[in-house]
Amino acid sequence: MLATEDTETPHGDPRPSDHGLERWAANAPMRHIPSLSWIIAKVDGDMRRRIERLWASFADLPFSNPHHAELEMEFRALCRTLERIADIARSHHGHPHPPNELGPRLTWTVNDVLAALRSVDAETFGRRFPFHTAERSLAEPLWASILAALQHVQSLVDLVRVVDPSIDEMMYEGLVQLQEPLRREPIA
Numbered sequence: 001m002l003a004t005e006d007t008e009t010p011h012g013d014p015r016p017s018d019h020g021l022e023r024w025a026a027n028a029p030m031r032h033i034p035s036l037s038w039i040i041a042k043v044d045g046d047m048r049r050r051i052e053r054l055w056a057s058f059a060d061l062p063f064s065n066p067h068h069a070e071l072e073m074e075f076r077a078l079c080r081t082l083e084r085i086a087d088i089a090r091s092h093h094g095h096p097h098p099p100n101e102l103g104p105r106l107t108w109t110v111n112d113v114l115a116a117l118r119s120v121d122a123e124t125f126g127r128r129f130p131f132h133t134a135e136r137s138l139a140e141p142l143w144a145s146i147l148a149a150l151q152h153v154q155s156l157v158d159l160v161r162v163v164d165p166s167i168d169e170m171m172y173e174g175l176v177q178l179q180e181p182l183r184r185e186p187i188a
Helices: 038-060 068-089 100-119 141-162 166-173
Strands: none
Touching: 038 068, 038 100, 038 141, 038 166, 068 100, 068 141, 141 166
16 A cells, blocks of 8 residues: 555545555464364363373382383373473463472463463464564464374383283273173074
């Protein structure tokens, strides 16, 4: 728009904003980023349940076990990744210090991540920032950190499987729920 252009229509009404600038809430959602409600459900449901079951297997492991140190390092890496999710989701980076013990720290960190995710604006999450701001959307680094946390959980499953072969059974427990229970007597 030139400074000399007329900004009113012939009827005296101001012209609609046609300056070419985008509005954040009007941009289409990015297809490679899931919705915020799905992410919250994934962290609160699936991820929390997996972490709790993995921790239950690790908590019974004696310190003398040769795999104890490796598992503890991976659990600590998972905590750092979860803390990164909370930091990205928050507009401010200050939060209370987590507990030092690893078990309570995992629970505290998952709860902190959920609180941070619930504070994100669901209307603008997953939408590209307007091009003229030259900023990157919050959704992409947040989704990347969630994928990193899911990868840590998967590598923990592989590590825990060595010391607790029944971990797969515990992970898939409750996956299939039948509408009608199976009959006790044989069908044929």
